[in-house]
Amino acid sequence: MSAPSIVVTRQDGVAVLTLNRPEHGNRLTTALAAELAAVLRAARDDATIGACVLTGAGATFCLGGDYRGAGPTDEGRAAYADALLAMDEAMAQLGKPLVAGVNGNAHAGGFAVMVACDLAVAANDATFGLPEAASGLFPFIALATVRDALPKKVLFDVIYRARLMTAEEASSLHLINEAVARPQVLARAVALASEAAAHNRAIVALGRGLYYGTRSARPREAMQAARQALLAALAAADR
Numbered sequence: 001m002s003a004p005s006i007v008v009t010r011q012d013g014v015a016v017l018t019l020n021r022p023e024h025g026n027r028l029t030t031a032l033a034a035e036l037a038a039v040l041r042a043a044r045d046d047a048t049i050g051a052c053v054l055t056g057a058g059a060t061f062c063l064g065g066d067y068r069g070a071g072p073t074d075e076g077r078a079a080y081a082d083a084l085l086a087m088d089e090a091m092a093q094l095g096k097p098l099v100a101g102v103n104g105n106a107h108a109g110g111f112a113v114m115v116a117c118d119l120a121v122a123a124n125d126a127t128f129g130l131p132e133a134a135s136g137l138f139p140f141i142a143l144a145t146v147r148d149a150l151p152k153k154v155l156f157d158v159i160y161r162a163r164l165m166t167a168e169e170a171s172s173l174h175l176i177n178e179a180v181a182r183p184q185v186l187a188r189a190v191a192l193a194s195e196a197a198a199h200n201r202a203i204v205a206l207g208r209g210l211y212y213g214t215r216s217a218r219p220r221e222a223m224q225a226a227r228q229a230l231l232a233a234l235a236a237a238d239r
Helices: 030-045 074-092 111-115 130-134 140-147 152-160 167-172 184-199 201-213 219-239
Strands: 006-011 016-019 053-057 061-063 097-100 105-107 118-125 128-129 178-180
Touching: 006 030, 016 030, 016 184, 016 201, 030 061, 030 074, 030 128, 053 061, 053 184, 053 201, 061 111, 061 178, 074 118, 097 111, 097 184, 105 111, 111 118, 111 128, 111 140, 130 152, 140 178, 178 184
Parallel strands: 016 053, 053 097, 061 105, 097 118, 105 128, 118 178
Antiparallel strands: 006 016
């Protein structure tokens, strides 16, 4: 029997989701992305889970997508891209704090996954970046997530030079919240997740949903959505 591609454990009210393909750099396959999306949806609907931590097995967080596993057909490649989009949507719609426990290098799609989390604790010897150009590719899907997290000049410097950032640089750019020794990453990520989960969960869900739901909204649309969220939060507080 093969090992699961996602391992789910619990630390009190925090679900720890571990990418479990260490022999492949925890790269995202179509199946792994689909499974992670399903696990996130289940966590969203589980009232006993207050927050989630996403981490990697072994010495690597995630080295990106396993696009070769999608095969040579248009159908396989489309399914791969669709699975990545569904995974990103499930992360945005989790409704609960999501903390990246970046236990090692986060490159390409793995870097985008880290950026897509609400908070990130990283190993102080980890590296980060979008090195796809060195392999004749471009960070197409990752770009949709990362473009708003980096200044334009830094973004294209990282892409065009296929260079990797240190934890110190990632911290200075506010891509990670903390850099700690590798053995401390998971415990610190769980601690941050537990702290975030201690607040009113219904109201946090409304606020988090507002943020992810209005990322591309026009100012007036964002204000209307904020108004609705405020009214819902006040009603929840009354209850």
